[in-house]
Amino acid sequence: MKEFKVSVKISLKPELFDPEGKTVERAIKRLGFSVKNTRVSRIVEFTVEASTKEEAEGIAGKITNKILSNPVLHTYAIKVEEL
Amino acid sequence: MKEFKVSVKISLKPELFDPEGKTVERAIKRLGFSVKNTRVSRIVEFTVEASTKEEAEGIAGKITNKILSNPVLHTYAIKVEEL
Numbered sequence: 001m002k003e004f005k006v007s008v009k010i011s012l013k014p015e016l017f018d019p020e021g022k023t024v025e026r027a028i029k030r031l032g033f034s035v036k037n038t039r040v041s042r043i044v045e046f047t048v049e050a051s052t053k054e055e056a057e058g059i060a061g062k063i064t065n066k067i068l069s070n071p072v073l074h075t076y077a078i079k080v081e082e083l
Numbered sequence: 084m085k086e087f088k089v090s091v092k093i094s095l096k097p098e099l100f101d102p103e104g105k106t107v108e109r110a111i112k113r114l115g116f117s118v119k120n121t122r123v124s125r126i127v128e129f130t131v132e133a134s135t136k137e138e139a140e141g142i143a144g145k146i147t148n149k150i151l152s153n154p155v156l157h158t159y160a161i162k163v164e165e166l
Contacts, residue, residue, distance in 0.1 A: 005116075009126065022125055027150050033142060035089075038129040043092065044107055046121040059116060067110050 003048045003083040004056035010076045011041040011067050044068055047083065056080045084132045088164040093159045094124040095150050109111035127151055129166065139163045 012018050017041050025038035050056035060078045069076045097103050101122050108121035133139035143161045150157045 021127075024150070025129065026110055028129070028133070031146070031149055033145070033146055034133050035146070036128040038127065041126045041128070043124045044121065044125055045124070046108065046118040048110070048116070048118050056161050063111055063116055063118075065116070067099075 004048055004050055004080050005083050006048055006060040007079045008064050008076055009041055009043050010067055010074050013075055016060045053080055087131055087133055087163050088166050089131055089143040090128045090162045091147050091151055091159055092124055092126050093157050096158055136163055
């Protein structure tokens, strides 16, 4: 068995309002910087054992769909690299 | 002026306990998957105007240090790409 580092980025769908992003953007603007399109996402990282990278990607996909992301609200991107 | 997309990943320092990561890990294990070292980070993305990539990186660094991260708790990584 090998160990793989999994990194899952979970974002709100672009068409959905992101209140956390809006709050951060307001704080940045108050400092005097001009920014737009501010969005806040989460990254969940963990280590998993598997025989192959493909197997690790399969496990990561299942974990993401069952626990980390909600298909109504989120998009996600999964990266897997061998440790 | 050009537009740049800034992406700042803010993580708890590795030596600090991450309660959110621990909660996610417990949920994953309850599903029957064996994972470890689970950590949750945030990514803040925004668009900024600047004349050069270096200027955009400077703005991103100031915003990160003043608002997005706390040097006692966090490490961060900044990526800047031209749009």
